[in-house]
Amino acid sequence: xxxxxxxxxxxxxxxxxxxxxNKLHNVTFLGGCRGNTQGVARLAEGKDIDExxxxxxxxxxxxxxxxxxxxxxxxxxxxxxxxx
Numbered sequence: 862x863x864x865x866x867x868x869x870x871x872x873x874x875x876x877x878x879x880x881x882x883n884k885l886h887n888v889t890f891l892g893g894c895r896g897n898t899q900g901v902a903r904l905a906e907g908k909d910i911d912e913x914x915x916x917x918x919x920x921x922x923x924x925x926x927x928x929x930x931x932x933x934x935x936x937x938x939x940x941x942x943x944x945x
Contacts, residue, residue, distance in 0.1 A: 862887070863942070865935035869924035872898060875935045883910050885936075893928050901929050910936050 864876045872893030878886045885905045890898035905913050918933040926934075 863935070863939045865931070865938055867928075867931040867935075869926040870922070870928050870931050872928050872931065875928075875932055877905075877935070877939075879910055879939065884908065885910055885913060888932070890928060898928050901932060905932065910940070914940075 862876055862878055864874055866874055870893060872890040874891040875888070876891075877888040880886060884907050886907065888902040888905050890902065901917075914933045914936040916933075917929040920927045920929040920933075922928070922930075
């Protein structure tokens with residue numbers, strides 16, 4: 862399970878798993894607007910991490926970011942962590 866500390870959003874953390882085929886699973890947000898974060902998590906379930914990262918990057922709400930944008934940043938941080 863990878864956990865990412867968010868910045869600039871109502872949610873504080875995002876956790877998820879990535880399988881051997883680079884598919885996202887068990888995406889959860891701590892905090893944030895429950896309906897929106899559950900919707901984003903369900904839509905991301907089983908999707909390729911590169912596809913989700915590209916699709917959600919730059920989605921803005923307040924503070925020039927959003928929970929979807931933070932998920933894209935979390936995926937980027939995950940990819941960086943496994944490339945080291």
